[in-house]
Amino acid sequence: xxxxxxxxxxxxxxxATLVVFRFKSDPQLxxxxxxxxxxxxNTTCLLxxxxxxxxxxxxxxxxxxxxxxxxxxxxxxxxGLLKLGVESVALDLRNLAPQAQAAVEGALLAAHRFExxxxxxxxxxxxxxxxxxxxxxxxxxxxxxxxMAGAHIAEATNLTxxxxxxxxxxxxxxxxxxxxxxxxxxxxxxxxxxxxxxxRREGFGGILAVGQGSSNPxxxxxxxxxxxxxxxxxxxxxxxxxxxDSGGISIKPADRMEEMKWDKMGGCAVLGILQAVRRLRxxxxxxxxxxxxxxxxxxxxxxxxxxxxxWDGNTIEVLNTDAEGRIVLADAIAxxxxxxxxxxxxxxxxxxxxxxxxLGGRRAGLFSGDESLRSRFFAAGEETGDRxxxxxxxxxxxxxxxxxxxxxxxxxxxxxxxxxCWPCSFLRCLAPIAAGxxxxxxxRRC
Numbered sequence: 269x270x271x272x273x274x275x276x277x278x279x280x281x282x283x284a285t286l287v288v289f290r291f292k293s294d295p296q297l298x299x300x301x302x303x304x305x306x307x308x309x310n311t312t313c314l315l316x317x318x319x320x321x322x323x324x325x326x327x328x329x330x331x332x333x334x335x336x337x338x339x340x341x342x343x344x345x346x347x348g349l350l351k352l353g354v355e356s357v358a359l360d361l362r363n364l365a366p367q368a369q370a371a372v373e374g375a376l377l378a379a380h381r382f383e384x385x386x387x388x389x390x391x392x393x394x395x396x397x398x399x400x401x402x403x404x405x406x407x408x409x410x411x412x413x414x415x416m417a418g419a420h421i422a423e424a425t426n427l428t429x430x431x432x433x434x435x436x437x438x439x440x441x442x443x444x445x446x447x448x449x450x451x452x453x454x455x456x457x458x459x460x461x462x463x464x465x466x467x468r469r470e471g472f473g474g475i476l477a478v479g480q481g482s483s484n485p486x487x488x489x490x491x492x493x494x495x496x497x498x499x500x501x502x503x504x505x506x507x508x509x510x511x512x513d514s515g516g517i518s519i520k521p522a523d524r525m526e527e528m529k530w531d532k533m534g535g536c537a538v539l540g541i542l543q544a545v546r547r548l549r550x551x552x553x554x555x556x557x558x559x560x561x562x563x564x565x566x567x568x569x570x571x572x573x574x575x576x577x578x579w580d581g582n583t584i585e586v587l588n589t590d591a592e593g594r595i596v597l598a599d600a601i602a603x604x605x606x607x608x609x610x611x612x613x614x615x616x617x618x619x620x621x622x623x624x625x626x627l628g629g630r631r632a633g634l635f636s637g638d639e640s641l642r643s644r645f646f647a648a649g650e651e652t653g654d655r656x657x658x659x660x661x662x663x664x665x666x667x668x669x670x671x672x673x674x675x676x677x678x679x680x681x682x683x684x685x686x687x688x689c690w691p692c693s694f695l696r697c698l699a700p701i702a703a704g705x706x707x708x709x710x711x712r713r714c
Contacts, residue, residue, distance in 0.1 A: 272379065272396045274372065274419055276412045278405050280358035284398065286322045287345040288360045289338065291330040309337065310344045323349060336653035338367045342374035346396060350379065353393065358400035365407035372418030373425075375399055380426040382433040420547040427451075428533070428540035436512035436529045440484040441560035444509055444535065448489045448558065451539055455493070455546045462488040472559075473577040474584065474599040478592040479561030481516055481569025486561035488600065489535075491542050495553040501611040502553040504604040505542075508593050508617035509535025509560035516563045516589030517571050531593075534616035535560055555608050559596035563589070579603050593619045612641075623659075631655045 280286050290297075292307040297315070305313035309328030314321060325341045327333055342359060349357055359371050379396040403411045431439065431447060439447075445461040452459035464485040467476050472488060479486030489509075510531040514520060520528065535558035542556045569589070570576065576584045576595060580602035584595060597615055604613050623633040631649075634656035636642045642658050649656040 270395070271419065271423055272376070272399045274415055275398065275400045276408050276415060277358075277400050277402055278362075278408065280360070280400055280402050281356070282320070284356040284358035284400050285349055285354045286320075286358045286360055286402075287342070287349075288322060288324050289327050289341055289364060290324055291327050291333070293330050297324060310341060312344065312348055321354075335367055335370045335651055338364060339370040339374035339653055342371040343378035346375045346378040350392070350394060350396060355394050355396065356398040356400070357396065358402055360402050361411070362402060362404055365403040365411050366414075368401055368403065368411040369414040369418035369421075372399065372401065372415045373422045376419060376422035377425060380422075380429060382430060384430075384434075417548060421544055424540040424544035424547070427543055428536045431539060432530060432533050432536040434529075436562070439511055439529075439532070441479065441487040441509070441511055441562060442484065444511065444532070444558070444560050445487040445489050448491060448539060451543065452491055455543060457494075457542070457546060458492040460490045470579070471577070472579050472599045472603075474579070474595040474597075475559045475561055477570040477574065477576040477586075478510070478516075478563050478596050481566040482562035482564040484511070484562045486559075486596075488603075489556075489558040489560065491538070491556040491558075493542055493546050493554040493556075495551055496549050497551060500551045500553050502555065502609060504555045504557060504608050504610040504613045505538050506557045506559070506597060506600045506604060506613065506615040507534035507536070507538035508532075508597055508615070508619070509558045510592060510596070511560060511562050513563045513590070513592065514565060516569050516592065517565050518589040519565055520590060531563075531618050532560070533618055537616050555604070555610070557600045557604055559600040561592070561596055563592045580606065593617050626659070627657050631657045633657060633659045635659055635661050637661060 290307045294307055296302060297305060297313065300313060300315075305311060305324060305326070307326040307328070309326055311326040313324045315324065316322075323345055325345045327337055327341055345359075346357055357375065359375065361368055361371055364371070375396070376399070381392055381395075383391045401411055401415050431444070434443075442463075449459050449461065462470065462472065464476065464479070464487075467486065467488060475486045475488055508531070511529070513528040513531040514525065538556040538558050542554060545552060545554050570586060572586055572588060574586045576586060578584060578595075579599040582598070582602075584598065586595070597617060601613060601615060604610055627633060632655070634642060634645055634649075636645070636658070645656055646658065648654075
């Protein structure tokens, strides 16, 4: 993916189309009726003076302005200008220099387009080649740092999107592993991949069970990004990557099944996070774990009522093969808990559509037993525009009571209500902090 050239300047170049951001309370544009442009959020007005063009973008009321307001407005501007064939854009941030990172993020995210399989004649004829950030001379040094951070974050996000959009016949677990290895070489970090024989030898029964119905065997991917200095915390990010989820024997309805190629987005996000952390040189030892499989029905697929032995020896009774996410995550979380000595484990997963029913498509569900972590993730989501909403983790006592009534130590509990909360409760049982676990004490799981 080609990144546009980013330049910090105080004066836009003559060849660039200037983007000016305006609040509703700013003076009305001369000769432009308020009905055509009033500065309302994400509205635009393109003015021409000879060959020069200026795009005005509304930010809405000044008192409601937040960082994400500018991120979205910059995205609206770039998306609109690309349709006009503009290749060079200058963002006027002379009054908004502290938000340079968000503006660059929005511009580069809007410039992304997945065209790998389009015929040449159908591809976008013009792309964003140059992005100028216009600030005062006094603000240029900090604006350069912020703009580069925004570029790294947007590039990592676009990597996640590009890998996630690949179709399931192209991106199998083995292909995803090869992409992870290529990224590791590019970033200068370590990567280990377990194939099906190694998974079997080391006892990753959950990942193997989910993948056994497919002709594309499963993989477990580990990426290690050491901290730039000593004394940094160790964070493990676990991302579910089901490259296609048919539901297995408990097969999904045909309607919208094509969207199940995106059941790998947790794992794709891990790749993007590793790249961003590495490029930003953040003071953290980051470990990425991606359990990847394809959940398919076949004569060899795992079945409802099967018993699966996870990596840590817990047995899981399968009640529904379409609940495969928690099974592969069970292996990866247990492995992280016992071998990575983490201060924090975060798992990312498209675990159930019930979360969309509860929250809609604008927020992700956030589950954590740690109130401080919950607050920090919530605040970060509001700042970045990737919003989350805290949801309750099912009561451990109720879960253990349900498990005790079943035939095995760990059963994927089925219930009529709280479909989003019970899977997280199940996974939380795999990360106990109580004495008696093989490693107790210093790590927490979100």
